Amino acid sequence: HPTKDKGHSEEAKLKISESVAQNWENLSDEELESRRETARQQWANMSEDEKEKLRKAAVPGIKRASREGSKLEKYIREQLTKANYVIEYHRKGIIPNSNLEVDIYLPEMGTAIEIDGPTHFLPIWGEEALRKTIKSDNEKNGLLRYHGIMVLRVAQKRKTLSQKAMRDTWNAIEKELKSISTKMPTKNNRFKEIEV
Numbered sequence: 001h002p003t004k005d006k007g008h009s010e011e012a013k014l015k016i017s018e019s020v021a022q023n024w025e026n027l028s029d030e031e032l033e034s035r036r037e038t039a040r041q042q043w044a045n046m047s048e049d050e051k052e053k054l055r056k057a058a059v060p061g062i063k064r065a066s067r068e069g070s071k072l073e074k075y076i077r078e079q080l081t082k083a084n085y086v087i088e089y090h091r092k093g094i095i096p097n098s099n100l101e102v103d104i105y106l107p108e109m110g111t112a113i114e115i116d117g118p119t120h121f122l123p124i125w126g127e128e129a130l131r132k133t134i135k136s137d138n139e140k141n142g143l144l145r146y147h148g149i150m151v152l153r154v155a156q157k158r159k160t161l162s163q164k165a166m167r168d169t170w171n172a173i174e175k176e177l178k179s180i181s182t183k184m185p186t187k188n189n190r191f192k193e194i195e196v
Helices: 011-023 029-045 048-068 073-080 127-146 163-182
Strands: 089-091 101-106 111-116 152-156 192-194
Touching: 011 163, 048 163, 073 101, 073 111, 073 163, 111 127, 111 163, 127 152, 152 163
Parallel strands: 111 152, 152 192
Antiparallel strands: 089 101, 101 111
16 A cells, blocks of 8 residues: 555545545546556456466455455444444344345344445356346345335445545445434335445
8 A cells, every 4th residue: 555654644644545536536538548458458468377376366355355345345344333333244134034144234223234346237257147146136125125124235336446435435324324313214215325
């Protein structure tokens, strides 16, 4: 990380993060495409051995994320804990006779938070896998809502995630939670998608 072990205060790190995020947001479509093309060329110029080495290096991270949750999921869990919400992580058994698992469950609020990475929107593992994921997500939404549970679905549609984007996501979730704690929406309105 560019600011790690540099002696910056948390305030300075926050300003650096905001500045970097702003620079990325200000890039033109042409510049973004140019950077993507550079990355594609770097990949194309790698030997098969180099590509295989990168693929193998990614496997432990993918497996760890499936057990521990994504970077965004861990960040949201940390923020919920700091804000003193009672949470249950990767909770199963909310719905009777169902093997359904929820990423984060707030039992005192009757609210489930699902963090959906790019595999929920892009055919990363193929079109058939994407169709199954979308169908599964829709069924989960329906079951949870049918049983009176509020569903906050965080849609991480960006392939990369800045610290600013994670903070903005947390702020959007916190706003929704405050609204829910004031008045739980009617059963027909217990679904909200937050896009990252």
